[in-house]
Amino acid sequence: MSYAPGNDPFVITVGALDQNGTSDPSDDTVPSWSAHGKTMDGFSKPDLSAPGRYMIAPTPMDGSIAKTAPDRVVSSGYIWMSGTSFSTPVVSAAAAQILARHPNFTPDQVKGALMLAANYLPGVDGYAGGVGEIDAGVASTIDAPPNPNVGLYQFVAPDATGGRSFNAASWASYLATGASWAQASWSDASWAEASWAEASWSSNVDSMTSSLATFAE
Numbered sequence: 001m002s003y004a005p006g007n008d009p010f011v012i013t014v015g016a017l018d019q020n021g022t023s024d025p026s027d028d029t030v031p032s033w034s035a036h037g038k039t040m041d042g043f044s045k046p047d048l049s050a051p052g053r054y055m056i057a058p059t060p061m062d063g064s065i066a067k068t069a070p071d072r073v074v075s076s077g078y079i080w081m082s083g084t085s086f087s088t089p090v091v092s093a094a095a096a097q098i099l100a101r102h103p104n105f106t107p108d109q110v111k112g113a114l115m116l117a118a119n120y121l122p123g124v125d126g127y128a129g130g131v132g133e134i135d136a137g138v139a140s141t142i143d144a145p146p147n148p149n150v151g152l153y154q155f156v157a158p159d160a161t162g163g164r165s166f167n168a169a170s171w172a173s174y175l176a177t178g179a180s181w182a183q184a185s186w187s188d189a190s191w192a193e194a195s196w197a198e199a200s201w202s203s204n205v206d207s208m209t210s211s212l213a214t215f216a217e
Contacts, residue, residue, distance in 0.1 A: 007039040009166065010149050012095070012111050015129055016052025016087045017121075025119060030129045034084055041168055042175060047111070047148075048118045049129040050094075052087030056080045094136035101140050112145035 006013050016034040020027045030036070031053050039045055059066050059079045072079045095110050102109070117139035118132035152166070155174065159165040 002040040007041065007043065007045065009041075009043045009152055010107075012048070012091060012114065013046040013130075014084060014088045014091045015046035015049040016082070016084045017049045017129065017133055018053040019051050021054075025133055028121065028133055030121065031082070033082075034087075034129075036129070041171065044130075046084075046130040048091070048115055048131050048134055049121070050087040050090040050134045052084055052090075053082040054080050055082065055086040057086075090136075091134055094134055094139060097136060097140045102143070105145075106147075108147040108149050109145050112148050113139045113142040115148055116142060116145050 005011050015036060016031055017028045018031050019025075020029065028051075030049060034046075034049070034052070036046060037044075056074055056078055057080075058077055061073075061076060065081075066073055066079055069079070069081075072081065074080055091114065094114060098110050098113055099105060102113075105113070114134060115131050117135045118130070119135055120132045121129040155167050155171045156164050157167045157170070
């Protein structure tokens with residue numbers, strides 16, 4: 001898998017959001033620097049998004065960060081920074097909360113709960129924010145989440161070390177038949193309750209399928 005772990009289709013890849021200074025998620029947007037699109041292997045990333053712009057955190061005033069960006073210090077001992085590195089721990093905390101309530105969940109189920117509960121981001125171009133913005137509260141209450149990776153396990157096979165890994169050649173052959181990422185990853189799961197499924201999911205899938213056809217060629 002090229003550029004793992006972020007490009008790995010099985011992991012949770014997180015994009016950043018700008019909360020625009022409010023607690024209302026309806027005005028949240030995806031900043032231009034939050035990477036999105038298709039990986040070299042043809043997978044749409046990120047999977048979902050979380051706040052990651054103008055995040056305030058503690059920092060020592062005599063440290064290099066505070067000295068390098070003094071204009072970002074909001075008060076003694078605190079500074080704001082931006083990046084997907086701030087969004088990822090938000091999702092990690094949500095995953096921990098899900099596992100605290102459902103200790104027997106598999107990684108796939110945790111990912112499924114987070115994606116199922118995500119709120120669609122209106123106005124975002126294509127898959128810029130993944131399926132939407134994380135809703136940790138709702139995600140932690142889902143008892144039987146679908147598996148967003150279920151269709152991909154047909155492309156997992158033993159590798160030279162005896163372990164199991166994603167077979168990129170098998171995946172490329174699958175795409176060459178005219179199949180799509182949507183058929184492989186979503187067809188066996190039920191996403192009817194997801195708010196993003198009621199938005200422009202179908203048009204996004206059409207766009208992604210076209211891109212994957214190009215990748216397969």
